[in-house]
Amino acid sequence: MIVRGGDRVLVQGITGRQGTYWTERMQAYGTRVVAGVNPKKAGTRHCGVPVFATAGEAMREAGFDLSVLFIPPLGAKAAAQDAIEAGCARLVVLTEHIPVQDVMEMLAMARANGAAVVGPNTAGLVTPGACFVGFMPAFEADVFRPGRVGVISRSGSLGTLVCLNLVQAGFGQSAFIGIGGDPIVGTTTRDALEALDADARTDAVVVVGEIGGTMEEDAAAYTLEMTKPVVAFIAGSASPPGKKMGHAGAIVMGDRGTYASKRTALEAAGVEVLDTPSEVGRALQARLG
Amino acid sequence: MDFEEHAAKPLLRAAGIAIPRGRLARSAAEAEAVAAELAAPVVVKAQVPQGKRGKAGGIRVAGDPAAARAAAGAILGMEIAGHRVASVLVEERAPVAAEYYAAILGDAASRAPLVIFSSEGGMDVEEIAASMPERLRQASVDILRGLDLETAGAMLKGLGLGADEGPVAETLVALYRAYRDNDAELLEVNPLARLDNGRLVALDCKFTLDDSGIRRREELARRGCPEPLTALEARAQALGLRYIELDGDIGVLANGAGLTMTTMDVIAHHGGRAANFLEIGGDAYTKGAPALEIVLANPRVRCLVVNFCGAFARTDVMTAGVLDAWEALVPAMPVFFSVRGTGSAQAREMLRERLGVTPYGTMDEAIVAAVAAARDAGGRL
Numbered sequence: 186m187i188v189r190g191g192d193r194v195l196v197q198g199i200t201g202r203q204g205t206y207w208t209e210r211m212q213a214y215g216t217r218v219v220a221g222v223n224p225k226k227a228g229t230r231h232c233g234v235p236v237f238a239t240a241g242e243a244m245r246e247a248g249f250d251l252s253v254l255f256i257p258p259l260g261a262k263a264a265a266q267d268a269i270e271a272g273c274a275r276l277v278v279l280t281e282h283i284p285v286q287d288v289m290e291m292l293a294m295a296r297a298n299g300a301a302v303v304g305p306n307t308a309g310l311v312t313p314g315a316c317f318v319g320f321m322p323a324f325e326a327d328v329f330r331p332g333r334v335g336v337i338s339r340s341g342s343l344g345t346l347v348c349l350n351l352v353q354a355g356f357g358q359s360a361f362i363g364i365g366g367d368p369i370v371g372t373t374t375r376d377a378l379e380a381l382d383a384d385a386r387t388d389a390v391v392v393v394g395e396i397g398g399t400m401e402e403d404a405a406a407y408t409l410e411m412t413k414p415v416v417a418f419i420a421g422s423a424s425p426p427g428k429k430m431g432h433a434g435a436i437v438m439g440d441r442g443t444y445a446s447k448r449t450a451l452e453a454a455g456v457e458v459l460d461t462p463s464e465v466g467r468a469l470q471a472r473l474g
Numbered sequence: 475m476d477f478e479e480h481a482a483k484p485l486l487r488a489a490g491i492a493i494p495r496g497r498l499a500r501s502a503a504e505a506e507a508v509a510a511e512l513a514a515p516v517v518v519k520a521q522v523p524q525g526k527r528g529k530a531g532g533i534r535v536a537g538d539p540a541a542a543r544a545a546a547g548a549i550l551g552m553e554i555a556g557h558r559v560a561s562v563l564v565e566e567r568a569p570v571a572a573e574y575y576a577a578i579l580g581d582a583a584s585r586a587p588l589v590i591f592s593s594e595g596g597m598d599v600e601e602i603a604a605s606m607p608e609r610l611r612q613a614s615v616d617i618l619r620g621l622d623l624e625t626a627g628a629m630l631k632g633l634g635l636g637a638d639e640g641p642v643a644e645t646l647v648a649l650y651r652a653y654r655d656n657d658a659e660l661l662e663v664n665p666l667a668r669l670d671n672g673r674l675v676a677l678d679c680k681f682t683l684d685d686s687g688i689r690r691r692e693e694l695a696r697r698g699c700p701e702p703l704t705a706l707e708a709r710a711q712a713l714g715l716r717y718i719e720l721d722g723d724i725g726v727l728a729n730g731a732g733l734t735m736t737t738m739d740v741i742a743h744h745g746g747r748a749a750n751f752l753e754i755g756g757d758a759y760t761k762g763a764p765a766l767e768i769v770l771a772n773p774r775v776r777c778l779v780v781n782f783c784g785a786f787a788r789t790d791v792m793t794a795g796v797l798d799a800w801e802a803l804v805p806a807m808p809v810f811f812s813v814r815g816t817g818s819a820q821a822r823e824m825l826r827e828r829l830g831v832t833p834y835g836t837m838d839e840a841i842v843a844a845v846a847a848a849r850d851a852g853g854r855l
Binding site: 203207258259281282283284285286288289290292293294297308320321322325327328338339340341342343344345346349350353366368369371393395396398399400418420421422423424425428429430431432433435439460461462463 | 580582583585586587600616617618654657658659684685686687689690716718720728729730731732733734735736738739740741742743748751753755756783784785786787814815816818836837838
């Protein structure tokens with residue numbers, strides 16, 4: 186789930202307004218976009234790459250390592266299935282508001298075929314200085330800069346703010362992993378943490394979580410096995426219970442998914458939990474010396 | 475989206491699960507008529523989408539139509555968990571021999587549907603889990619294969635269901651079908667009862683429709699209960715915006731769920747109180763102008779924090795929308811900007827040109843200034 190400069194990227198939904206806008210930005214940044222998919226525009230070229238009817242055809246004709254989906258909610262399952270059946274090993278699903286049963290089907294198909302899914306409802310992946318997939322402002326020099334801090338975030342906007350704060354404090358990022366704001370996602374906080382723990386270019390990790398679910402609690406247990414320092418910010422301490430706070434996954438139900446539960450679990454594991462994202466530089470300086 | 479019992483139960487019947495005879499009544503007289511029609515002892519049940527109805531006195535038994543009328547009269551107009559009771563379900567009441575619990579929901583840990591069954595029903599599943607965990611069974615379903623009788627039967631082994639084991643397994647399979655056919659987030663039968671005559675009947679049903687499934691279940695969604703909204707929240711929803719009214723005095727406009735929650739958190743951290751949650755991230759980033767109008771329409775708002783950190787949502791587009799609305803409304807209150815990320819160079823230039831304002835260097839600086847301004851404005855009142 187760390188994207189590398191050599192990865193060949195397929196863009197499903199390349200011809201749409203957002204697909205076009207972000208494909209151009211990915212290409213300008215250095216992402217190796219090799220092809221796109223749109224059944225209605227098969228045989229044409231878009232953003233300088235061939236457009237195929239299916240991911241299967243794209244795999245045969247162009248070959249790719251990772252597919253990023255700019256596909257509307259009710260079409261996302263079929264598009265993911267197309268990519269998985271084509272032999273795609275890594276999918277980045279940006280779409281928000283995919284029915285949760287479709288998400289479970291998509292993830293089950295991926296599991297059965299040995300494919301990894303990031304998302305749904307993720308802003309994507311960034312490896313500063315190399316490439317990005319999705320819709321993160323990798324190209325904004327005050328937000329992303331090559332460095333040695335890994336960032337995991339359920340939110341694109343808040344992840345952007347944390348990356349900005351890191352750069353302002355003199356740090357850069359080894360990788361940004363957007364895991365997505367849905368209640369059920371293919372790559373959890375813990376999965377991303379394990380990837381960054383194993384990554385030789387990463388010295389420390391910032392976990393950007395939010396209320397809802399138990400992913401931060403599960404990740405807290407894993408940090409006990411890590412030697413790399415981890416700091417965290419959890420959004421939603423001032424949110425009322427029982428309301429979906431913009432993300433389908435960001436909801437406190439009864440005593441599940443509360444801010445207090447996450448903060449307690451992380452602090453018990455020795456992770457510093459920040460009161461405001463602007464403290465991230467100070468916290469890392471203290472931990473990294 | 476939550477459903478009331480009377481709207482949820484037909485989904486079970488459509489899948490082949492028996493439910494009691496009965497009908498919805500909106501007045502005491504109508505409840506009496508339904509009881510007379512059923513010609514049997516009845517139970518009169520308040521219809522609200524959530525809340526512990528029994529404990530609140532919203533469920534009463536009645537031996538004859540006159541008693542049903544009295545029960546309905548007592549229940550209608552009650553308030554349960556913030557919902558005013560406008561209708562009651564009047565159902566035939568049959569003698570119960572055993573009560574079970576059954577539910578299916580999407581489980582984040584296994585990323586699959588989870589079937590939950592207990593040989594003890596009629597109480598909350600949390601209560602069952604705490605007091606008699608040995609009666610509780612869970613099974614993860616391979617969503618690509620579905621739930622078959624064999625798997626359902628296997629999870630029931632050792633619960634001592636006796637002759638009920640087969641029919642309960644069939645009920646679980648039917649329940650799973652109803653879960654899949656209706657884009658359920660949660661489908662729960664509690665209690666699933668065995669009557670004295672041996673029949674299995676769903677005495678209550680809770681159904682939550684996945685909000686992301688509404689688009690392809692429009693007809694079904696018309697029978698559900700929309701979330702209770704304030705006038706401003708409803709106006710925002712009609713525009714496709716997620717706005718939540720809070721009780722503070724600092725208006726918030728930000729992009730993205732995470733950043734908007736964080737703006738509220740940091741306001742609280744610096745001693746202030748947010749007046750609202752409103753995010754224009756995702757596809758809503760072109761709606762800056764109507765979004766600002768909604769934030770400012772809340773009379774409690776004394777100052778405004780605009781916090782943009784653009785990723786997908788371009789800050790130049792969002793800022794242009796905010797400026798359009800600001801110039802049209804000319805609000806007499808201070809505004810504090812923090813603008814970063816995609817398109818921020820153009821956005822900052824626009825703010826300088828059209829409003830003569832330079833955004834704060836950080837979100838915290840903008841928020842600290844807003845908290846101070848809200849305090850000053852409060853002092854003047």
